[in-house]
Structure formats: C-alpha cells, structure tokens
C-alpha cells in the first residue's frame with residue numbers, strides 16, 4: 074500500500090465546492106492534487122493557490138484554476154505535507170524547499186490539513202534537520218548566528234551547487250537535536266537578520282491525515 078497516496082487522496086474529502094484551496098508541495102500532496110484535478114474535470118468549482126513553481130506547473134497541467142496571493146486575503150482550506158509532525162500538531166516542513174510560500178499560504182488559511190505517511194508522525198520533532206531559508210547575501214554570517222543557538226547548519230546543495238529556492242534564497246538544514254519548544258525556536262530563528270523563514274509550523278494545523286502501510290488511514294483532530 075502506498076501510504077502517501079492513501080493520505081493524499083483521503084484529504085480531498087475535506088474540499089467543498091466554491092472553496093479557495095491552498096495547494097502544498099511534495100510527494101504526498103501530489104496525490105491530493107492529482108485527485109483534485111480529476112474532480113475539477115468532473116465539475117468541482119475551486120480555485121487553487123500554489124505553494125511552489127512545481128505545484129503551479131502540476132496544477133496547470135491538470136487544468137486546476139489558480140489564483141495568486143495578490144488578489145485574495147483568505148484561503149478556505151490548505152492541504153500540505155510535512156517532514157515531521159508531533160502530537161501537539163507542530164510540524165517541520167521544508168524538505169522540498171518550499172517552506173516560505175507554504176507558511177505564507179498556511180498563515181491565511183482558515184484550515185490546514187496535513188497529509189503524511191506514518192513514518193512522519195513522531196513523539197518529538199528534530200530527527201529531520203530543520204530547514205531555514207536565508208538570504209544569499211551574508212548567508213555565512215546568518216549561518217554562524219544560527220549555529221550559536223546550538224545546532225549544526227548545513228548549506229543545502231543540489232548537484233554540488235547551493236540549492237536555490239523559488240524565492241532566490243538558500244536553505245540551511247539545521248540539526249538541533251530534539252526540539253522541545255518549537256514556538257520559541259520559531260520566533261528566535263525569525264529574529265535573526267538574514268533568516269527569511271524557518272520550517273517550524275506551530276498552531277497552523279488542527280487536522281492530520283496519516284496513511285499507514287497496512288492500508289488504514291488515521292485522521293487526527295486537535296482537541
């Protein structure tokens with residue numbers, strides 16, 4: 074059983090006609106977008122807000138109408154993946170490098186549904202190094218300041234060259250070990266000049282759809 078596919082497709086059940094829908098990035102939400110494309114072909118009326126160029130391209134190929142942040146102030150529902158999620162519904166995102174647009178879209182969403190396979194649901198965040206998007210200008214200085222918080226940042230590479238985000242920035246993958254105060258770390262990181270955004274999503278989702286290899290899908294709601 075493809076646990077990512079199970080979760081991705083299940084989440085589409087939350088989408089209703091006439092909604093503005095945030096479209097996340099990654100291999101799990103990929104399945105949600107494919108399913109959404111089928112429903113749009115059958116007459117579902119929605120508008121999507123893509124969180125990356127990759128997602129924008131997929132949505133265009135599938136004929137999903139898109140709208141940009143320039144013309145909306147609120148999104149009804151966003152479906153997106155995660156690299157890790159804990160029982161407090163805190164997330165690490167950005168494995169695909171789309172964390173800035175993902176967080177902007179999530180921040181104006183009335184509801185965010187997170188889709189993942191069972192391996193992403195963990196007791197404590199931090200095994201997955203936290204992605205931090207930083208400006209190219211002075212990135213080494215920013216890197217040293219992040220390091221002084223007690224982690225080992227690594228510049229993300231792509232074919233031996235720095236990975237460049239859709240926004241023209243770099244990503245530092247930061248191993249903090251186990252993260253016990255995600256809210257505080259989120260604020261501390263974003264106070265460092267040169268940090269554009271980090272991949273901690275705190276108080277942004279109340280629903281997680283988790284696919285299991287045994288074919289079962291768990292839906293968790295924050296109480």
Ligand SMILES: O=C(CO)[C@H](O)[C@H](O)COP(=O)(O)O
Nearest residue numbers: 099100101154167168169171
């Ligand atoms: O945050 C993300 C991209 O920036 C993704 O949602 C996250 O990396 C999960 O990806 P996948 O579903 O492929 O495991």
